[in-house]
Each structure stands twice: as structure tokens, then as C-alpha cells.
Amino acid sequence: MADDQKLTTREADFGAWYNELVLKAELADYSAVRGCMVIRPNGYGIWERSQRALDDMFKETGVENAYFPLFIPESYLKKEAEHVEGFAPETAVVTIGGGKTLEEPLVVRPTSETIIYSSFAKWVQSYRDLPLLVNQWCNVVRWEMRTRLFLRTMEFLWQEGHTAHATYDEAEAKTRQMLGIYRRYMEEWGAMPVITGRKTESEKFAGALRTYACEAMMQDNKALQANTSHNLGQNFSKAFGLSFQTEAGASEFAWSTSWGLSTRVIGGLVMTHGDDIGLRIPPRLAPTELVIVPIYRAEEQRAQVLSVASGIRAELAKSATPIRVRVDARENMTPGAKYYDWELRGVPLRLELGPRDLEKGQGVLVRRDTREKRPVPLGELARTAADLLVTIQRDMFESARARREAHSLRGPITYDRFRQVMDGEGGFVYAGWCGSDACESAIKDETKATIRVLPDPEFRSPEAPRTCMKCGKDATAEAMWAKAY
Amino acid sequence: MADDQKLTTREADFGAWYNELVLKAELADYSAVRGCMVIRPNGYGIWERSQRALDDMFKETGVENAYFPLFIPESYLKKEAEHVEGFAPETAVVTIGGGKTLEEPLVVRPTSETIIYSSFAKWVQSYRDLPLLVNQWCNVVRWEMRTRLFLRTMEFLWQEGHTAHATYDEAEAKTRQMLGIYRRYMEEWGAMPVITGRKTESEKFAGALRTYACEAMMQDNKALQANTSHNLGQNFSKAFGLSFQTEAGASEFAWSTSWGLSTRVIGGLVMTHGDDIGLRIPPRLAPTELVIVPIYRAEEQRAQVLSVASGIRAELAKSATPIRVRVDARENMTPGAKYYDWELRGVPLRLELGPRDLEKGQGVLVRRDTREKRPVPLGELARTAADLLVTIQRDMFESARARREAHSLRGPITYDRFRQVMDGEGGFVYAGWCGSDACESAIKDETKATIRVLPDPEFRSPEAPRTCMKCGKDATAEAMWAKAY
Structure with missing residues (x-):
């Protein structure tokens, strides 16, 4: 590359x-x-x-x-x-x-x-x-x-x-x-x-x-x-x-x-x-959930590997939890170039399948989200892949939630500190708001941050903020502030 | 009504x-x-x-x-x-x-x-x-x-x-x-x-x-x-x-x-x-394939009939051949008015379900295409309805094809006769064409009929027309003529 x-x-x-x-x-x-x-x-x-x-x-x-x-x-x-x-x-x-x-x-x-x-x-x-x-x-x-x-x-x-x-x-x-x-x-x-x-x-x-x-x-x-x-x-x-x-x-x-x-x-x-390598598509939204990359040197290996690959595709499409599989049979392209291509496109699971794997009756499954590899006996592939797709879906959600929480600020905050945060790495800031247009628009002008929402109860802080971050008057609501697209 | x-x-x-x-x-x-x-x-x-x-x-x-x-x-x-x-x-x-x-x-x-x-x-x-x-x-x-x-x-x-x-x-x-x-x-x-x-x-x-x-x-x-x-x-x-x-x-x-x-x-x-009563939707394109019209006089009958109806709906939705069912539970409307309404909208099958039917463990199925009625034991409903929907789909196709063939003219035809047909009841006329724009546009001007297609082999007449219906020169193709939307 x-x-x-x-x-x-x-x-x-x-x-x-x-x-x-x-x-x-x-x-x-x-x-x-x-x-x-x-x-x-x-x-x-x-x-x-x-x-x-x-x-x-x-x-x-x-x-x-x-x-x-x-x-x-x-x-x-x-x-x-x-x-x-x-x-x-x-x-x-x-x-x-x-x-x-x-x-x-x-x-x-x-x-x-x-x-x-x-x-x-x-x-x-x-x-x-x-x-x-x-x-x-x-x-x-x-x-x-x-x-x-x-x-x-x-x-x-x-x-x-x-x-x-x-x-x-x-x-x-x-x-x-x-x-x-x-x-x-x-x-x-x-x-x-x-x-x-x-x-x-x-x-x-x-x-x-x-x-x-x-x-x-x-x-x-x-x-x-x-x-x-x-x-x-x-x-x-x-x-x-x-x-x-x-x-x-x-x-x-x-x-x-x-x-x-x-x-x-x-x-x-x-x-x-997305990461610095490419997309990561959550399995439930991925048009292709698993891509099979066949590996071979000689022409007779090619036919054998592709035949096993298309058998696997048919099997996974018909299994109890059907999986959307694609076989990458492109010629004049190395397996490594194909890995790169599918990682860029964010397909959640990759199955590497070569002659040596076939001898052992296995394939190598690679997760796109963690890039973790594991050999899997072909007989267990349908179940393992289905389980892994569920795991990937859940892990991607949990990892995004952990990331968000790590960049969310709750609890008493001064307006100076708020400006520092918004000038710096940003994030979601939960703070008291007096309810006035004046404070809302002043903060927007000065920091480019806006009230994204007045959060629903389950997203509010355990302790309701008492005062408006901007004017110090009594807070009428907790607001979640952030810069936005 | x-x-x-x-x-x-x-x-x-x-x-x-x-x-x-x-x-x-x-x-x-x-x-x-x-x-x-x-x-x-x-x-x-x-x-x-x-x-x-x-x-x-x-x-x-x-x-x-x-x-x-x-x-x-x-x-x-x-x-x-x-x-x-x-x-x-x-x-x-x-x-x-x-x-x-x-x-x-x-x-x-x-x-x-x-x-x-x-x-x-x-x-x-x-x-x-x-x-x-x-x-x-x-x-x-x-x-x-x-x-x-x-x-x-x-x-x-x-x-x-x-x-x-x-x-x-x-x-x-x-x-x-x-x-x-x-x-x-x-x-x-x-x-x-x-x-x-x-x-x-x-x-x-x-x-x-x-x-x-x-x-x-x-x-x-x-x-x-x-x-x-x-x-x-x-x-x-x-x-x-x-x-x-x-x-x-x-x-x-x-x-x-x-x-x-x-x-x-x-x-x-x-x-x-469509017919003079309303639509007839072919089952495979019908958003609702079967509508259940509950029949009752007293309030306690209503609850009983509706409960059986919604049981049937659930059963048919889950059967080997799932059927899209709707229960018409509208109040202040007679069963007759509901029949009229669903016939107008073209739902392929209607199930009439009243207290007397329930006593007999049956319902009455009515086909929209032929309006034929038949009592059906509730235990056989899923299979009977599925079979009937296939039959209706096929019968509607066959009936439309028979209608078309009855209004298609093949074989030698004079241009005078062609004009009579197009001035009268119309239809599809298969005739020889010399291939010239002149004949095509003259016929269009004089009759409003156009060449719809030069038919594919399976739709051509057993004997290829020899001469152009309009100019009498050698035909280069068989053309299907009709007035069109």
C-alpha cells in the first residue's frame, strides 16, 4: 500500500x-x-x-x-x-x-x-x-x-x-x-x-x-x-x-x-x-456482514478454495441466523490488498481461507472492530460468526458510550471553565440554565456551543444544577451543551 | 348503499x-x-x-x-x-x-x-x-x-x-x-x-x-x-x-x-x-390479502367474535405461507357496508365470521374476483386461504389473457378492415409492415393507432404476414398495432 x-x-x-x-x-x-x-x-x-x-x-x-x-x-x-x-x-x-x-x-x-x-x-x-x-x-x-x-x-x-x-x-x-x-x-x-x-x-x-x-x-x-x-x-x-x-x-x-x-x-x-484505517459498520446495518478472502498460489488451489468459499456463503445464507456473505474472487489482487480494501469499507468480519486452512478444516476469522484473529473449525463457522456479529454490535455500542461518557462533564461548572472546555477538546457539558434567551444566545456567540437538548429524566445528572452557568440566577432546567454539526 | x-x-x-x-x-x-x-x-x-x-x-x-x-x-x-x-x-x-x-x-x-x-x-x-x-x-x-x-x-x-x-x-x-x-x-x-x-x-x-x-x-x-x-x-x-x-x-x-x-x-x-364494483388486486401485490369482517348483534357476541378473529389473524400471519390479514373492527358500520368497502378496495379474500359460524366452527370465505362463497372449517382455514390466494392469482392472469386474446386480431387484414376495428372496439392487431416511417405515421394520423411493438418471436403469428397492411409492399416485420395510453 x-x-x-x-x-x-x-x-x-x-x-x-x-x-x-x-x-x-x-x-x-x-x-x-x-x-x-x-x-x-x-x-x-x-x-x-x-x-x-x-x-x-x-x-x-x-x-x-x-x-x-x-x-x-x-x-x-x-x-x-x-x-x-x-x-x-x-x-x-x-x-x-x-x-x-x-x-x-x-x-x-x-x-x-x-x-x-x-x-x-x-x-x-x-x-x-x-x-x-x-x-x-x-x-x-x-x-x-x-x-x-x-x-x-x-x-x-x-x-x-x-x-x-x-x-x-x-x-x-x-x-x-x-x-x-x-x-x-x-x-x-x-x-x-x-x-x-x-x-x-x-x-x-x-x-x-x-x-x-x-x-x-x-x-x-x-x-x-x-x-x-x-x-x-x-x-x-x-x-x-x-x-x-x-x-x-x-x-x-x-x-x-x-x-x-x-x-x-x-x-x-x-x-x-470510523478509525484511521477506515470504516467500521455495525453488523446490523452492514450490507455485507462477512467477506471471504480466498488465498491461493497455484491455479488448482484457486478452484478448490473458491469452491469451499461459495459453499460457506450458501451455508451461512441459509443458517438459523442468516449472514450476508460476499466472496472476494477478484483476480490480479493480493490477499493483503483485499484485506486493506475491506477494512477501509468497514465490513465487520473477514474470513481468510487458504489451502493450509483447508487441510486443517478451518478458516481464520478477523474482527474489523478490534482486528482480533481466531482460527475457527469450518463446522462451527455459522454459529461462531453469528455470535461474533452480535458481540461486535454490542461492543461497538459500548465502546461509543464509554467514549461519550469520558467526554461528558457533569456537576457544578464555572463559565470560565466551560469556555476552556469548549475552546479545548469539547464534549457534552451538563449545566444549569435560567431559561432565558439572553444567556443561551450569549453563550452561543462566545463559545459556538449550543443547548443540544434539555435532557430527558434518565439523562439528567443525579443532582439537579441549582444555578445558571452564565448569569448565576436560579436554574429552571438542566441543559446539555455542545458544539454541533 | x-x-x-x-x-x-x-x-x-x-x-x-x-x-x-x-x-x-x-x-x-x-x-x-x-x-x-x-x-x-x-x-x-x-x-x-x-x-x-x-x-x-x-x-x-x-x-x-x-x-x-x-x-x-x-x-x-x-x-x-x-x-x-x-x-x-x-x-x-x-x-x-x-x-x-x-x-x-x-x-x-x-x-x-x-x-x-x-x-x-x-x-x-x-x-x-x-x-x-x-x-x-x-x-x-x-x-x-x-x-x-x-x-x-x-x-x-x-x-x-x-x-x-x-x-x-x-x-x-x-x-x-x-x-x-x-x-x-x-x-x-x-x-x-x-x-x-x-x-x-x-x-x-x-x-x-x-x-x-x-x-x-x-x-x-x-x-x-x-x-x-x-x-x-x-x-x-x-x-x-x-x-x-x-x-x-x-x-x-x-x-x-x-x-x-x-x-x-x-x-x-x-x-x-377492476370491475363495476371496484378494484381487484392480485394477491401477491395486495397489502391486505384477507380481511375478516366480524358479525354480531349483542355486545357480548362482539367480544367473542373479535377475539376469534384476532386469533385467526395471528395464526395466518405465522402459518407456513404467511397471509397478510386485517380485522375490520370498525363500530357503527354494518357488515354489509364493510363488504361494500372492501370490495371497492379490491382485497382478494374476505372472511365473514358470525356467532352462528362460530357455533359450527367455521367461517365463510368470499373471493373478490369471482364473488364465490364457501364455508370453511376454521381448522382448515390457513391451508384453504393460502390455496385460494394462489388460485385467484392464477385465475386473474388467465382471465386477463383470455380477454386479451379475444380482442386480438391476427392473419391477413385489409387496411379498411383495420380502420373499422380501430374506429370500433379496438384491440391488438398483428399485421405486416414495410418498415417505412411513411406508412407508420400515415396510419397513426388516420387511426390514432401506433405500432406498440415489433413482437418478440413467441408473440408473432404462426404465419408471418407477407405484405404491408398500408402500402402493400413486402413486409419486413410483423407489427402489433393498437391505440395506447
Whole structure:
């Protein structure tokens, strides 16, 4: 391997390491359109597995998929005052269609509340039509000036769920339920531990009553907001006339929610688990869980090893816990070059299989996360590999959680110390907050750190902070501060 | 059921019947944007099952999914001469982004050859990088003036596959292989028999060397082109510099293919299988295969019947052949109203379950396609329902094929007779063609019928037509003529 093929280390330049890794592992590529990226099969495979996991969980709660138009009449975006203020400056606008200038320009959806609630208003008459539980998987466009692969692109893929309910309580419960599903996906599939909680007024979604989010820590100690779940109250229902007749015969506006998770999460996966050698994909999201690298010198060895390898692939695909296996039969490439390639791409397990192994009836399994090697009798391979994949999944989660906790600060802290931390290595800082916009925005201006969430009870410190870190007044909440992507 | 709820009959007005059915069965709805539709959960569920079927077949052939940008720089569209001529007049164009006028307008993709082959050109250096086999599931926009739900909408969902190969033969084989997958999906999932074949020069894709398609007959005897598969030759490779080094060290342009199937197919499904009562969804594409309608008078009966119903649902979901079951527990609605509702929505099987049935240890199964009823002992339900679903799937296909054959004309035909047929009930007419544009376009002008395909060998008439139906000169091919959507 030539030195110029090596990745920049995380230590030397975290941002450069990230970009190089995304490109070299062929997760994504730049495109001919500024700010838009191409998601290559290696990256899209992770997205597909994420979609399947989330979609199954959504459907278990009664949510159904649908599809709403890409284009939104400009006038619709303006119907909810906060919403238009939040999104109008960053829209792409179609002004020409079929060669003619349009009478009313069409906005390419930055999010679909406006177009969706206008349909909901047609479909809902009575309380019997509620709840309405709909999700769509689609692309959205937000005109970003500074873009980064996966993390901030002009166009991205996501799902956006939209629900309408007869009561505030039901909408609030749905908002929390979907946040719980996101957390489960992040932690159990992505092996990315998260802090859940509520956003402050200044950080909430434009048009929402309240916003909840999952925040994960990256290896540069910055936070990544991976998804959000909004209780929209009656704001959009009022703007779009989404009312219903109650059981008692009165007319009331519905209570709605929306919740989204995007391809951004793939960037979070890279920054949580990648190392200086390459990606490490958690097994449950890995399109390939185990790659077999055949080793041979002579041509007759090649045929024998490949035949055993494809037998193993077939066996593992059909075992009690099916494993997604790929055989790397590329010619004109040394086994060492293949190891390098698959470590870069982050496949969780590698099986090295050579003539001497076959004589002994074994193969050598290598974990990508720890690079630990062990010979395994071929008869025990299916069970051992399945067990190891579970272990890797758990170990990756535990190691990310330990890392996060090692870079989290709790307990009384002075504002000077806080500034030192944020100027230095960063991390998650839990501190008292008086609840005022003034303190929040002063801290943001001075340190670039923001309140990521007001953490949910299980993430709060054992002893509630008494005073605001900034002004010293009584604290009204514990806030989790960090610099963020 | 009130009379005003009844559908217009197919006989009275096929077009009105179609629109009413799509709306009443809640497959789709009009949106706030002219020409764009909302695909509602009932319709989207059919699309999801179609996606799963196709995606699995694509992947078995080595195709991987990816995602390319929605926007295409205007200059890219112009790089392939025929392509821009075909698509430029029907594009939506973004001219404003982030509040500013763009230097180069961005076209919303009508299809993605141009943006995809510009990426392929970066990724391919040597014959070792070929074949490149990529597909994307996405939305596309074509500015249509006259739109119809599913059949012709400004925005639609589809998949577009794009492959690059080292030889012409490989590209041609891939083009045919994907057509075969489409045919399999249409016939084995959609129960829609198709005629496959090649398009004439005037009907082929803008920029293709040759285009193949699947054509299905609707119940008004018009043809629906459900999907196309194109051998693009080296046209796009030359336009975008997609060249590679051959094994011998020479530089050559790659040979590419593209192939697509869209949500239009759902319109075809409606027009193939629907009747005057409502939809009939082929079981393999039905989100719900069996609906249980509980029957009860008193409240204590209700609990008992519902408990048995949910037991059945659980049992059928776990049986050797899992069945997708829904229990209709809606209150304030008679069983009769529920039957009407599910017949409208086309669920293939209904199970009526009342207290008297429970006494006898049975339920009554009703087929949607034939409306045939039969009592079934509950102990045999899983097997009987599974068998019936297979039977319904096959019968729907056979019945659509018989219908098509009954409206197909083969053998010597005069042009006068042909005009009578096309002025009358229409159908598929197989006739000789001299191969000239003149005859093709004259017939189109005079009858509105077009050559749908030059059929593949298995669909050709036993005796090849000798002369052109129009000019009487020697026939160079047998053509299948029909009016089309």
C-alpha cells in the first residue's frame, strides 16, 4: 500500500479524515451540481438497511406510507408564519415549466407539512377519521451555502412522518413514541448511543409547539442531531383548515405531529465508528456482514478454495441466523490488498481461507472492530460468526458510550471553565440554565456551543444544577451543551 | 348503499369509471399542484410490494441501488443531441436558489442518463471496473399538459436502472434480461399478461439505439406501455466521456443500458382487473390479502367474535405461507357496508365470521374476483386461504389473457378492415409492415393507432404476414398495432 493511499488521521485533521473516508470507502461522491452528492451503492446499502429497520417499526405502530408532491405552491409555504420565516430563505424555486414562465412559482419541498396538511384537511371530517398516521420516504431540498457529504447537502433523502390526532395528549404521546423509535434505531442498529430531550425555543422546528431530538457524540466530541420529532400543536391545522367534528358534535382543529430522519445519519455513523484505517459498520446495518478472502498460489488451489468459499456463503445464507456473505474472487489482487480494501469499507468480519486452512478444516476469522484473529473449525463457522456479529454490535455500542461518557462533564461548572472546555477538546457539558434567551444566545456567540437538548429524566445528572452557568440566577432546567454539526 | 355512491360502469364511460375508482378506493388524490397527485396508502402499498418484488429480482442479477441528484445542469441535458430534443420541452426548471437567480438553471430530472453517465465516467477507468450495474428508486418530473391519475402525471415515482459494459453483446443481453424481469413482475405479481418486443425508430427512447417494452391490454382494448428497457449503444458514453482501457490496452467507449418502470403500472392494474364494483388486486401485490369482517348483534357476541378473529389473524400471519390479514373492527358500520368497502378496495379474500359460524366452527370465505362463497372449517382455514390466494392469482392472469386474446386480431387484414376495428372496439392487431416511417405515421394520423411493438418471436403469428397492411409492399416485420395510453 502506497503512503499516499493512507487516510489522514483523525488526530491530524478530523474534517479531512471524514471527507477522505467517505470518498475512498465509496459511500458517496461529489456530483456535477454544487452541493448535491451521489450516494454510491456502499452508502446506499446502509441507508436501505436503515429504511427497513425504521419502516418495520413505524408500521408496527399503525403508520402507513404514502407519497405527496415534490412541488409546493409558494402561497402554501406562506400560510404558517413561523414556518415560512424558517424555510423560505433556503428554497429552490421552479419558475419555468414546459418552456413557459409559471403564474405561481413552485417551491421544491424543504419539508412537506404544508402540502400534506392541505390533503389531511380534505380527508378528515369526523373524529372517526382520526388518528391519521402517514409517512413518506422522499428527497427534500434546502439551499445550503456550505455543504458537506451526508452532513449538510442541498438535496438529501429522508422520511417524514405526519400524524393528526383528536387530542393534544395523543399528539404528544405520538411525538414521544416516534422519538423512542429513533433512539432504538440509533442504538440497536447504528450502535450510536444518544441523549434524548427537548429543544429550546430558539432551536425548535419552525412552526412546532415543541421539538424533541436524539443527539449523538462524534469522535471530535461535537454533537450530531440525527433526527427530530415535533409536536406541532394546532398550528398547521389552523393554517390549513384541518378541523374535525368531535364525538359531541363540536368542531375542533386537529393536533398534529411530524418527525424525520435523514441520510445525515450515515455521516454520523462514519464519525462515530470510523478509525484511521477506515470504516467500521455495525453488523446490523452492514450490507455485507462477512467477506471471504480466498488465498491461493497455484491455479488448482484457486478452484478448490473458491469452491469451499461459495459453499460457506450458501451455508451461512441459509443458517438459523442468516449472514450476508460476499466472496472476494477478484483476480490480479493480493490477499493483503483485499484485506486493506475491506477494512477501509468497514465490513465487520473477514474470513481468510487458504489451502493450509483447508487441510486443517478451518478458516481464520478477523474482527474489523478490534482486528482480533481466531482460527475457527469450518463446522462451527455459522454459529461462531453469528455470535461474533452480535458481540461486535454490542461492543461497538459500548465502546461509543464509554467514549461519550469520558467526554461528558457533569456537576457544578464555572463559565470560565466551560469556555476552556469548549475552546479545548469539547464534549457534552451538563449545566444549569435560567431559561432565558439572553444567556443561551450569549453563550452561543462566545463559545459556538449550543443547548443540544434539555435532557430527558434518565439523562439528567443525579443532582439537579441549582444555578445558571452564565448569569448565576436560579436554574429552571438542566441543559446539555455542545458544539454541533 | 345509496345510488350516488355507485361507480359509473366501464361500459357507460371507461374514463369516468377509472377516475372514480382511483379516488373512491383511495389509491390516489388530486393535489394542490396542477398535474401532481398524492399517492394514498392504499395505492402506495401496491407500489411498495411492487418495489420489493422488482428490487429482489434486480439484486439477484448483481444490480445495486444508489442515488443521484434531482437536479441536472441545463448544459448536461444538451450533451446528447436526440436526448435534449426529446426531453427539453417538457422540463421543470429551477432558476432561483436561496433567494438568488442562478447562473446556470437546474433542470428537475425527467430521467437521469446525463447526470448518471457523468458519474460513471469518473468511476470507470479499466475493463476491470465493468460491468457497472446501478439502479435508483426516485421521483422524476415531466411537464405534461393533460394529466391523469397514475397514467400521466407531472411528477411520478419510478426506478431507473443504468448499466455500463465492455461489449455491445453484453449490453444487449442486459437490456433483454431486464425486460424479462419486467415481464415476470407484470405477469407473476400483477397478473397482467404482456406482449414484449422492440419499439420502432419513431417510438424509441430519445438517445437509445433500440428500445424494448412490455405492452398490456386494458379493458377498453387500448394498450398500456408499462415499462421500457433501452440499449443505449455508445451514445451517452461518447457524450459524457465514459471510456475504459480494454484488456489489450486500447481505449474504448462503454456500452450502456437503461430501464425503467413507474407508478403508471398501478393505473394499468386498475384498468386490467377492476370491475363495476371496484378494484381487484392480485394477491401477491395486495397489502391486505384477507380481511375478516366480524358479525354480531349483542355486545357480548362482539367480544367473542373479535377475539376469534384476532386469533385467526395471528395464526395466518405465522402459518407456513404467511397471509397478510386485517380485522375490520370498525363500530357503527354494518357488515354489509364493510363488504361494500372492501370490495371497492379490491382485497382478494374476505372472511365473514358470525356467532352462528362460530357455533359450527367455521367461517365463510368470499373471493373478490369471482364473488364465490364457501364455508370453511376454521381448522382448515390457513391451508384453504393460502390455496385460494394462489388460485385467484392464477385465475386473474388467465382471465386477463383470455380477454386479451379475444380482442386480438391476427392473419391477413385489409387496411379498411383495420380502420373499422380501430374506429370500433379496438384491440391488438398483428399485421405486416414495410418498415417505412411513411406508412407508420400515415396510419397513426388516420387511426390514432401506433405500432406498440415489433413482437418478440413467441408473440408473432404462426404465419408471418407477407405484405404491408398500408402500402402493400413486402413486409419486413410483423407489427402489433393498437391505440395506447
